[in-house]
Amino acid sequence: MRALSAYIILVFFITLTAFGCGGKESAPQPQVQELILATTTSTMDSGLLDVLIPEFEKETGYQVKPIAVGTGKALAMGEKGEVDVLLTHAPAAERPLVDAAIVINYRRVMHNDFVVVGPPEDPAGIKGKPSAAAFTAIAAAKALFISRGDDSGTHKKELAIWREAGIEPAGKWYQESGQGMGATLRVAAEKSAYTLTDRATYLAQQKNLGLEILVEGDESLLNIYHVMQVNPEKFAKVNAEGAKAFVEFMVSPQIQQSIGEFGKEKYGQPLFFPDAEK
Amino acid sequence: MGVLGEGLTEAIRLLATADPEVLNITLRTLQVSGAATFISVAIGVPTGAFLALARFFGRGAAVSFVNFGMGLPPVVVGLGTWLFLTRYGPLGFLGILYSPAAMIIAQAIIASPIVAGFTVAAVQAVNPKLRLSILALGVTRIQYLWLLLREARLGILAAVIAGFGGVVSEVGASMMVGGNIRGETRVLTTATVLEVSKGNFELATALSAILLLLSFTITATLTYLQQRGAK
The missing domain is CATH 3.40.190.10 (Periplasmic binding protein-like II)
Structure with missing residues (x-):
């Protein structure tokens, strides 16, 4: 009986461990699938990323891991090469990283x-x-x-x-x-x-x-958001292709339009204004 | 009633309709905390039994150390694990930061001392006379250990319950090393934090209710096994 109990517990935890380990289905298969995005809490808390990321994943096959932290921490993580791509909103603090070529492909995305x-x-x-x-x-x-x-x-x-x-x-x-x-x-x-x-x-x-x-x-x-990728020449481990794809995605006309539409229905006014062309 | 009532209604609705996102979060919680508990039992029970039975110099210090570990703050464990697993950290080559595996590691570090500490107490609580009489049966060392652990089984199940309870409820480490990524490392506690910061108190309450229900179900099952073992 006791052996049975122990067995039940064992099987239970093993089942749990095995559970959900199955892979996800996705369309194209890039070489390095995982892409870590460090971003600000506002893009997460407003729900914008919940709309954009699934679209990016579907289009490119990358698997984005968005880490929502303050811009200061996001930039610090970028400076150490711990993340691949950044979406932040502190131009004055971003500037030194751009000047030191720690980040490249620095593009204005939107503002509010x-x-x-x-x-x-x-x-x-x-x-x-x-x-x-x-x-x-x-x-x-x-x-x-x-x-x-x-x-x-x-x-x-x-x-x-x-x-x-x-x-x-x-x-x-x-x-x-x-x-x-x-x-x-x-x-x-x-x-x-x-x-x-x-x-x-x-x-x-x-x-x-x-x-x-x-x-x-x-x-x-004025609150200006920029997207940028961490320079792969400084940090060999970053997913350069994925990061480049994400930057291109964010400034593409189609996504710029969805950014402009986001929130209109729910709040009667847009939450972000696209301005990649500026 | 307000938020609380709406939250509970929402919890029932989410469960009744088997909402795919909530289901995914709940199963992820079970998977991560279940695996972490399993690992911590595998590490904690032998360690605890050894510390309870062996006599060596520094044993007292080792037991104190385990007892100290029972109260390890999850955020400290989270930070430590994060530093080890970052891309340019000592274990960065594994590439498992922001994955369920990283959360399992952090939670196992939190739960192992809890399980070990409870095991030390459980094994030491076995009547010393009984220990002697088991030895008198002329058993092998392995048989001796097995019989002793059987005698201590109530306390050891309590160790499992405490270990699981400790990790399923923590949020600091999971947030730090898991990153709360939707569909991947989002568990009930981190999802609750996110919904609170989004201002969705009803959903946050619903998630909390589901967490309590989950935690109760697991604990009740283990308690049932424990009490049946007591007869």
Whole structure:
């Protein structure tokens, strides 16, 4: 009896182990199938990648492994050759990698914009101000501001605006969530605080939040996404062909069109604006 | 009711319609955590039995070390495994980062000390007089071990339950070395984290409910075997 029990457990776990190990079916078969994409949380949390990646996989036969991390970490992974292709949104931080030829085939894909959101009562009175002036007003009122604090593209942008306003944000009113955009928005909502967010994530989560867009539209709030491949001459182990195919795919007219369409139906406005031709 | 009610309704709907994506995530969870538990039993039970029975210099330190390992933070294990498996890391040539295999390795590292620690306690709890009388039967060393493990079986099944419970519920290591890739390394815990960050609380609640149900079913089955063994 006991031997039987032990046997059942054994068979159970072996079955589990064997289960699901079967391969996936796919159309063309490139040499190295696996392609690691390091990207920002916004492309994942907004659902854009869930639309684009299956299409890319079907078209080319590559198997994409998207790793959604902040732009800072994504770039760091690219710098070490740990990933094949990057989709990030911090041009100032990307530039040194391009200049050092760590990444090549650097192409602009799309943009959307950052917005400053906050409670509808707007205690610091920032509504309609330009971004730097709005940040100055928040600091002057010591109104609660939630920062990503995670070296992401959005965090880098936020710090750039503080620099523009000539303020070193510190104190009880300035808190760091250390989490992705979605989580940070919810912290801000719960605490009736201000935060800087990309428009796509905000629109995707609007229904749960009760935060309003207070500042939008100025030049420094532009959020530009670039795709780039890690230079195979520096890192022999990267999947150069797959990465090149992904870059070409992202800037192809057909995908540019689907990027422009994405979210229109659900949110009444697009979340990203294609601009590969620019 | 709100989110909680909607989440539970959603869980029932997903289960009733056998939603392919949720099914895939659930089976992946079972596969990864099941394999990790299996490996940790293969490593942990012999190690635990050895530490319980052998007398050697430094044994106390070794047992302390195992007991310390029972509380290894999954994120630390995840980070360590990640560093070893990255492309230019010491084991990078394996090319298994961001695959179920990497998750199984990390989870097995988490569960092995748990299983070993419980086994040490279970084997040592066997009445010493019984040990002597088994020896008095004139059995071989292997038979002795086998009989002893049989006597300790309740505690050893508890070790399996604790090991499985430890890995099926962790998220830090799975996220780090698995990458939460859809259809490949997405398990119930990492899927829940993703849905929360997307703001889909209903789906996140549904996934949590399914995880609890899964964990309960496995634990109940093992407990049933354990209690039947107690008679």
